[in-house]
Amino acid sequence: MRSPSRQRLGALLVVLAVIVVVGPLAVSAATTPTASAADNDSTRGATLVGMQSEGAVTQYDANGDEVWTERGENVDYFDVTKLDNGTVLAGFIVEGEQSCGEYEAPCSRTGYRLIEPQPEPHVVNEWSFPVATKLNSEVHDANILSSGEVIMTDMDAERVFTIAPNGTTTWQWNASNFYDAPPDPTQTDWLHINDVDPIGGDRYMVSVRNANQLLVIERGEGVVDVINEDTERGNDQNCKANNGLADYSNDSGGDVRCGDPEILNHQHNPQYLGPDAILVADSENDRVVELHERNGSWEVVWGVDSSNGVRFDWPRDADRLPNGNTLITDSRNNRVVEVTPEGETVWNTDTGIWPYEAERLPYNEILNDDQLPRMNGTGDTPTTSGETLPLLGQAHAGLSYVVSLPVWFQPWHIGALALGVIFALVGGVLVWSGRRR
Structure with missing residues (x-):
């Protein structure tokens, strides 16, 4: 009986399921501002982008159009730098390798590659070492020093090191000399050291993502300065999340070196503007900020958190350009944008999935230059906001790694989709059971 x-x-x-799913998607797509076209700056150079999930290095012209792309199989690319001879230095990791040293094959290998763009983009050289897994074991950054050495970050062993042209290690700094280390750093995403830049003499600025800190390390001396020092124990949980920092030696009552997440929260790719100024992608706060040192402490003096009316989603690179604008890599929105000090977007391009870092040519990343414009607090300085939907945020992050999501698709849309599926399933069951009764 029915x-x-x-x-x-x-x-x-x-019907309600259809409304819950289609309605928010349609409204969000229709109301998202259209990306503005590039202005008519005839001096704008090309832009080089390293893309993680896309596994590609691409150069875009002044109009944001693709010029060339090197794409590999099972590879992620990270920091990119165009060298004087025209080749591109790129940090990378590749999985499915058979040359694995102490690890069981297949393994991953990470290090740097040299890419020749002409006549067709191709890898001409590589230096790498084996790691057990691709996840959180990458060399995110590599730079050639004036000595001819290459300096790199090693997220697997949590160190910074240099190699000579023949591949031998000439110097290294181990993070265990400063932070309380786990028994085996390669078994957990402990610090996630993701950037190193030479800043003059034998000093390097190092980004320690999971500690919310930037370190100045002097060769032969160790850590000589800390940006965003640990001053409050109340911040520790932010750095302990996801098996990060911990009191591994059990000698500090659970205290760890954790910087204030209101200043920096799991940052990437800082740019050293000088001894008292740093520009940095404040990734988990979804903004880019400029920090100045005032009376011994570092403060946010300028920031931007959106472009073309769309909020940043996990920006991972920001470079100050000679014209005073800032080039920003907005990773989960799959775009690179250039904004003025007032936050106006004057250039943008859509990229492949999860761009990691972008360089405006011919400058690359300019470091420690007194002539580079600094902000004076006249721009927008956004405040931080906590993650209100953590589970949906994680789902959105995972989805954005495998597919290119439109900029208007936010974590709450996943909640709407899930609710729509539940309504549809329950409704379908009721219709079916009603016909059988």
Whole structure:
């Protein structure tokens, strides 16, 4: 015997499911501002982008159009630098390798590659070492020093090191000399050291993502300065999340070196503007900020958190350009944008999935230059906001790694989709059961 009431309720839930899913998607897509075109700056150079999930290095012209792309199999690319001879130095990791040293094959290998763009983009040289897994074991950054050495970050062993042209290690700094280390750093995403830049003499600025800190390390001396020092124990949980920092030696009552997440929260790719100024992608706060040192402490003096009306989503690179604008890599929105000190977007390009870092040519990343414009607090200085939907945020992050999501698709849309699926399933069951009764 049929049950009309069940069928009607089921049909209503199915209709409601369609409304819950289609309505928010349609409204968000229709109301998102259209990306502005590039201005008519005839001096703008090309832009080089390293893309993680896309596994590609691409150069875009002044109009944001693709010029060339080197794309590898099972590879992630990170920091990119165009050298004087025209080749591109790129940090990378590749999985499915058979030359694995102490690890069981297949393994991953990470290090740097040299890419020749002409006549067709191709890898001409590589230096790498084996790691057990591709996840959180990468060399994110590599730079050639004036000595001819290459300096790199090693996220697997949590160190910074240099190699000579023949591949031998000439110097290294181990993070265990400063932070309380786990028994085996390669078994956990402990510090996630993701950037190193030479800043003059034998000093390097190092980004320690999971500690919310930037370190100045002097060769032969160790850590000589800390940006965003640990001053409050209340911040520790931010750095302990996801098996990060911990009191591994059990000698500090659980205290760890954790910087204030209101200043920096799991940052990437800082640019050293000088002894008292740093520009940095404040990734987990979804903004880019400029920090100045005032009376012994570092403060946010300028920031921007959106472009073309769309909020940044996990920006991972920011470079101050000679014209005073800032080039920003907005990773989960799959775009690179150039904004003025007032936050106006004057150039943008869509990229492949998860761009990691971008360089405006011919400058690359300019470091420690007194002539580079600094902000004076006249721009937008956004405040930080906590993650209100952590589970949906994680789902959105995972989805954005495998597919290119439109900029208007936010974590709450996943909640709407899930709710729509539930309504549709329950409605379908009610319709089916109503017909059987």
